[in-house]
Amino acid sequence: MHVLKVENLSAAYRKNTVLHDVSFSVKKGSLTGIVGPNGAGKSTLIKVLLDLHPKLTGNVSFFESPLKTVKTRIGYVPQRGSVDWDFPTDALDVVMMGMYGQIGWLKWPNKKHKEKALNALDKVGMADYAHRQISELSGGQQQRVFLARALIQEADLYFMDEPLAGVDAATERAIMTILRELKNEGKTVLVVHHDLQTVENYFDQVLFLNRTVVAHGEVHNTFTTENIEKAYGGTVRWLKEGIGLVHSPI
Template identity: 65%
Template sequence: MNVLDVRRLSTAYQNKVVLDSLSFSVRKGTLTGIIGPNGAGKSTMLKTLLGLQPKLQGEVEFFGKKLETEKKRIGYVPQRGAVDWDFPTNVLDVVMMGLYGQIGWLRIPGKQHRQKAMEALDKVAMTDYATRQISQLSGGQQQRVFLARALVQQADLYFMDEPFAGVDAKTEQTIMSVLHELKEQGHTVLVVHHDLQTVPRYFDQVLLMNKKLIAHGPTEKVFTTDYLSKTYGGAIQWLEGGFNGRHPVKQ
């Protein structure tokens, strides 16, 4: 069963094409790494799929239906830099924002809602920070809070935009543990990711793009030097044990 079907999706920004006729489908219960160079349109693609960025053309279906009817089944973790972390609120309140689709914006959260939020914080090892102001958190802690907010939605499909950017190794492993758990439970996750060394360990599916779709499929078939060369626009130097650094090196 496909949870996402994208057909001929295109969009532009300031008269420049950012996405050029992308078509692909995502199966239920997969963990997909979205890979490509800076400026490839990865974040724009997520925003366009979610209706946060207008499209020029194309069709997008979630669970065989339009976005408007399926929003409650979708979770989204934006880039940390896109969030106003100076907003005067604490960690628990941020996580409970993920429940407003169930509670309603004009209703006061009840005890059961707070319990769900605390359980989500426990999964990302942040329960001790529940009353802390979000402006007082480190970058890694902030990312964990936003992951908890997505988890509390209990969505079927999750989009995550660079969840590992600026986090420490411990936080990265915590996040990956949660993502693998979601996959094992039958949820579907798509992650914009930059560290090529970790791709084979982290994802069972890979989507390579550079404005256009280069390749999409099982990691062992798609994550190759040939496809990566096409994605990054040049020959890729492969070293024993992985790529040279966090980004590919052109020969």
């Protein structure tokens, strides 16, 4: 069964098409990196899939069902830059927001809910910051809190938009350890990612996107110089060096 299936998806901002004829499918238990140049539509793709931005054409199914019937099985970590970090709340409350589906709207979380949220914060190394205002946290700490909020949903499919952008090395390692654990538990994770040098080490699947799908498949077959050049065009020159890829302007 496909956890996610996308067929002929298109979307636009105002009159500018940002996604065109996007088609791909994702199987259970995979860890997929979504890569492409700036402006390729990576973040827009996630928003359209989750009905956070309207689509022009196409069909999307999750677990062979429409989104509205399986929302509780899907977790989402947005870009850190899209969040109002000045909102007056602490890390524990942010995590408990991920349990609204379990708690119910207009109801107060109980002791069990708070313990569950604390456990999620502990898993990402943030238990000691539970009552710290989110505006007082560093970028990496804020990202860990939002990861905890997603984990507490106990979803089967996770979308993460640039979770490694602007974080320190320790946070990057911690996040990737958690994502691998999710994969090993049979969860499915799609990650918008910006660093091509780590794709081979971090993911088992890669999706090259530049307004449409350039290539998609297992990393060892798909993460090639040819596909990188197709996706990124002539803006960069890619050289294979050891286990990674380095680039320099043409």
